[in-house]
Amino acid sequence: MTTPPRRFTGGTLVIASHNKGKVREIAALLGPYAASFVSAGELGLPEPEETGTTFIANAELKALAAAKAGHVALADDSGMVVPALNGDPGIYSARWAGPEKDFQMAMGKVEDGLKGQTDRSAWFVCALSLAWPDGHVETVEGRCPGTLVWPPRGAHGFGYDPMFKPDGHDITFGEMDPARKHEMSHRADAFRQLVERCFK
Ligand SMILES: O=c1nc[nH]c2c1ncn2[C@H]1C[C@H](O)[C@@H](COP(=O)(O)OP(=O)(O)OP(=O)(O)O)O1
Numbered sequence: 001m002t003t004p005p006r007r008f009t010g011g012t013l014v015i016a017s018h019n020k021g022k023v024r025e026i027a028a029l030l031g032p033y034a035a036s037f038v039s040a041g042e043l044g045l046p047e048p049e050e051t052g053t054t055f056i057a058n059a060e061l062k063a064l065a066a067a068k069a070g071h072v073a074l075a076d077d078s079g080m081v082v083p084a085l086n087g088d089p090g091i092y093s094a095r096w097a098g099p100e101k102d103f104q105m106a107m108g109k110v111e112d113g114l115k116g117q118t119d120r121s122a123w124f125v126c127a128l129s130l131a132w133p134d135g136h137v138e139t140v141e142g143r144c145p146g147t148l149v150w151p152p153r154g155a156h157g158f159g160y161d162p163m164f165k166p167d168g169h170d171i172t173f174g175e176m177d178p179a180r181k182h183e184m185s186h187r188a189d190a191f192r193q194l195v196e197r198c199f200k
Pocket residue numbers: 016017018019022047050062076077078079080093094124157158159160161173185187
C-alpha cells in the first residue's frame with residue numbers, strides 16, 4: 001500500500017527561492033492554486049547551502065529549511081544539463097555564474113566547453129518540492145529538451161534562456177514571450193505534476 005500524496009489545503013505559501021526570475025515564473029504558474037504567497041527573500045529567510053548531489057535533494061532541503069518558519073513552502077531546484085559537458089553545469093548552474101550571478105559569463109563557459117563538439121543538445125531540469133512544517137515533503141521533477149545556440153538571443157526569462165532553443169521551436173527562451181515559455185518549460189512540466197499531486 002502506498003500512502004496518498006498530501007494536499008495543500010490553503011493558507012500562505014512560501015516560495016523558497018532567492019532568485020527573482022524564478023519567483024516571477026513560479027508566481028505566474030501558481031496563480032490559480034494559491035491565494036497568497038510570499039517569497040523567502042521577502043521573509044528574510046536565509047539561503048541554505050545546496051549540499052545535495054541531485055536536483056531533488058536540493059529542492060527538498062531548500063523547501064524544508066523554509067517550512068521551519070511555520071508555513072508550507074515550495075522550493076525549486078533547477079539547472080541546465082549538457083551531455084557534451086558530461087552533464088555540467090547541472091546542479092551547479094547557479095554557481096557557474098559566480099557571486100555576481102553573471103550569466104553572460106556562465107553562457108560563455110558553456111560555449112567554450114562545446115568548442116569542437118558536435119552534440120549541442122541540452123535539457124533543463126526543474127525539481128519542485130513542497131514541504132510542511134512537520135517535515136513532510138512532496139517532490140516532482142520536470143524536464144524540457146532543446147539545443148544550444150550561439151550567440152545568445154533575446155532578453156526575456158533569466159539565466160541560460162538566451163542560448164536555449166526548446167525542441168520544435170526556432171526561437172530561444174530568451175526571445176519567447178513568458179506565457180509561451182510557461183506552456184513548455186521544465187518548470188511548467190514539474191508544475192503540472194505537482195498540481196496533479198497536491199493542488200487538486
Ligand atoms: O528556466 C530557466 N531558464 C534559464 N536558466 C535557468 C532556468 N531554470 C534554472 N536555470 C539556471 C539558472 C539558475 O540560476 C540555476 C538554478 O539554480 P538554483 O540553485 O536552482 O536556483 P538559484 O540559486 O538561482 O535560486 P534559489 O536556489 O534561491 O531558488 O539554473
